[in-house]
Amino acid sequence: MQIELRSPEMSEPKITDYEAPAGGWGSAGSLVEILTREKLAVSGPGILAKQNKPDGFMCVSCAWAKPAEPRMFEYCENGAKATAWEQTRHRVGPDFFAEHSVAELLGWSDYALEEKGRLTEPLKYDAQTDRYVPISWRDAIAEIGAELKTFDPKSVVFYASGRASLETSYMYALFVRMYGSNNLPDSSNMCHEPTSVALPQSIGVPVGTTSLDDFEATDLIMFFGQNVGSNSPRMLHQLQDARKRGAPIITFNPLRERGLERFTNPQNPVEMATGASTEISTQYHQVKAGGDLAALTGICKALLAADKQAATAGLPSILDLDFIETHTHGFRDFVTFCDKQDWAALEKRSGLKREALEAAAAVYARSSAVMAIYGMGLTQHRKGVQSIQMLVNLLLLRGNIGKPGAGICPVRGHSNVQGQRTVGISEKPELVPLDVIARQYGFEPPRRKGLNTVEACEGVLSGEVEAFIGLGGNFVRAIPDTKRMEEAWGGLKLTVQISTKLNRSHLIRGEKAYILPCLGRIEIDQQATGPQAVSMEDSTSCFHGSRGVVRPVSDQVRSEPWIVAALAKATLAPNPKINWDAWVEDYATVREAIAETYPDKFKDYNEKLFQPGGIRKPLPARERKWETKTGKANFIAPDGLEPDPDVATDRHDVLDLMTLRSNDQFNTTIYGYNDRFRGVKNTREILFMNANDIERLGLKDADNVDVATFCDDGFIREVKGLRVVSYNIPEGNCAGYYPELNVLIPLWHHEEQAKTPAAKSIPVRVTPSAR
Template structure:
């Protein structure tokens, strides 16, 4: 971890800081030469798709078509370090439970299938045949409804399709995935509002947009490749209006590390033309204020015979609920909007003015909107704003949720969903000759509730680090071991392997970057990006081990060991040639995957058809719906706010991707050597009689009387709204009550956790 150092970072995103960080991780993972060569094939038509974020891939990629975090993800996966049976001979599971997330993954790639041995408290090597045989026996002995099949967002479309079919042939729809933890309010909210569960923009829209709105998404750390189209837009004079509690460097200034001139001159581009630091959970109030200002300006224009601000022709022809929405906006008082949003009326009116004079506007958002109790309503409020001026379904405009995982959106497209109404079950029945389960399955929160109650007895994980990613982690870990069976399909060791069931397996898989040779030769896989575009991907690196297997091979092995033979499903043929899986996907979803194999490597990708892009609204009303929120507060049922309670926001550092921690240097926020940080406003620090650098305990303020706390965190004075504080995910997940989730989508509300900050009971140990 090293010595803790807190020092303001003044440089822009990108630039020499990004280049230095890349060199450091390539060297640390012992691949300075081979890693650099691999990066030249990242996000290229004949190469592999990035295993990090889901941002779109251009039709004509640049020479260096990767960002700092994408490069880190590649280096992290292609490390020369290995974890084989000898590692577990030296370390018990009890010992490893004391290791940090970074230390566990940093030890390298898993090489052999492993079974937990309770006598020695170690994982021991086992053959694939033995592993499949016992897992199959255990799954057959369990009630199908008691088993969960979790999927991380990195698995390919081919693997995801096979995995969903395995679960349904086994007998359940218990298919939670990464989306449950981040963007489920998008899937629920957009479907109700505009008839599609995904964003409507494509990469080309950024070339003709007139204005960009940014809500709750940290582009500099979470999707840095997006900075390139943002920089291009700014050079055309496009205003970018940002709403975010913290000032994030990627939304302030950017130096393109692929531009020799910018690198030599250290010049940078200002990204945000307006930067509004609203309070956590203040988005509904802020957007309401903008809508209220637009409606008022439109009336004034009508009164004096000037051109109208709202697109009344679009509203009349294409929308439902406009009059009710106008009444809602009229009823809101400016002092209340200011207080809840944390912004001044003049600032909201300035944002409304810039938006109102632009013809084509893109609305971008991330988990700052979704991870609230009213996350679904918050997403729908942004849609309302876009509908006022017809900014859905025309070039250069649209709604743009930025997904985290590289294929989390695609998994839903091919059937990874707990909601049976989202999957063509009748088609699966016809295709494969079985009766698919029709009952709703378990999402992430419901799976956790089932583990707490004892109803869930088995957990199979296709990637990810579920135990670490979920809320209420301390409470969940205490009951996790009651399960009979846990199976982890993984590339690297993480805490989910160590908090295990009675029978526990680790099955090492190939990464997407590695060459996957099967009976028909080298295989390709596919994934869907944030703009609903499908891309092919081919591995280019040597496999990590002769014992590691591809994800489709492992899923097929589990299926053959568990399910009765089905003459309509040839698992071995699918493993031998993934093109046959793609043919099966096309047969299940013919409209979405037309000519799937033929178009797999189409330059720029293969766009999924979306009705809302063509202004066809597949909603109950047949139109795009203005949705009126229940109120201004995105977290209305929190304990009564008081001067002693702050709203805590969890966030990533610049040196991590989801639960994967690449290092202890959050460069943009000036933190090095620790992750036990709480960022606080200077006024709050003084009000609590603390000081910058003080050691504090953080305790959740909760009505359920459970104690949720972390100890000895360091206070860092930061530019964050008064009444808010922030710290790193997943370390602070322990503070999130399981019940604290979006009311409709059940996504954990990680962006507004009520906490008390108190002086530490004891000083932290010396480092």
């Protein structure tokens, strides 16, 4: 096994064919490389042995569920990378900022900034020297609190990254509401907000209905727009087990992702020794970007037609008529919608043949317990909400909600992004028990809707937003319309970043700027009553405890609860019903407060915190109790088949761009410049294109091209010098990496109801580059 340790930015780009399965020796080699690079070759394996274990810490990357009986190595390649990245031996201290100005650092790549290591002490921006300089915690907190007192609360945005614990999130949301604001955008606004809008309308809950147990009982899994091999590899174990007992897996995705094709389990000595792999998808349909809505409609149409044929022949109904009659509303109108759809239009928009959709429908028709899994390939479109609701419609036709082995499973990205919403991180006041909070803490919470991510960006552009507090994350890099937003960001009067590592959001700063270094989840959080535990919610709505296992990187870093409490005390008037200091001394008291606010969800919270498999959150839809306006699960027909009306799909010179993650990154964090599964090495300046589109546009494989957004709103959005890579992608589509290509997403190009940036369907022109 060959390990390369030189900087990826010093290497020559290479494009090759990667034929190996997901997992296997490729995964093992990648893990060894990053542990060695981050100087964790000796200590790393011991740390990883505690990852996702009952006496250890929850993974800091994806939110996939933690089983009650964990494997010996209960982590995946990307989870191990996240741990190594956070526990690196590299440090960013005051000597670093003495050597490098902010202007210089702005020219560094995302990888180079984070690779320098962990932040070790609080910092304040000094305009005279254009450098961050050390500041004491006492002074930093006092100055930030004094600044916050000068603003209208409606003009301050409090962002929350998906990594913050339930305890921190609860404290943060309470602090912000006591301050007088509901401006609490979070990671969900950029990815799964359409889920939070679509599912309550359809089935009365804002989250998925499946659990790990359902993987053992399902007899069909359907995948839509989710790259499990890079984004949530631990799920591959459940998929492999399902396939080995004969359950088919039908996949709809524009690209053929290796994790949905073949998998070699790195924890299986026989498979590693022999190179054996498991075929994951039994049908793989390369739907056009945004074509899922049409594909799902086609499957429903085929299913309804087959049911009519069965009735004519005197055979049992294919549909679950008892379920539909007892538990659903809107079925007749939905049938009318499907009957009106033309197969030629369905084929054109989905990019799939009628026979392919009928083949999927046939397998679905003979399966009694079906799970539907989806990711941002469904959510990040102008009509992402309607696409999700069409997927629910398909499940409702055969009663596949609320029974073992069945249900809908949105795969959340960040490790606690779902849990944050559960404990109050939301700009929507109707989602938070404000009356309960008012009684509990003796103040009147604001009732006005706050700003989501897109609205916060609009406020920065208009000048209505004056200050930004970031609880983790890399907000400026994650948002759309990057160039416009970076230019406007300097107009803010105050920016505060609570972070573990340096990133671009620290450099794109306001007039006054602070960096507050925090503990990572993997580190021991020692407070007055001893080492503390925190908790998270996974994608399957289970709460889990987490304990740090390594020493903090510096005696100057502070826990996120400590920082939130300190800011609250410096900003707010004293409240006799809240003892911020007591909460910091013992996080169990925070969990008691959470249970008081949400008694139905957090019963016996402290007692069950480390219960194997987690504490399962009650979900009425799992019990076929529908908390919707109709009191039933709702069939909701879309208003058409076109998911992104602004994409000029019929224009000869316009392609439909989707942004992607490589398997060497997590969200905006870049671990390296390789994308092993797609054969890309030492570069991220890539545009994947269909060979026919390359020829049609007068280009050649390996040409350099410029990519510009096709729209007429007075702004030029362009990325120059991308390398064309001929790839197996539907005609009319192209793909490249985010966050680099976020510059191409207009701020207004978002989901109609949820306002999530429509990053999976951006109309672009591709032209030869002068570079």
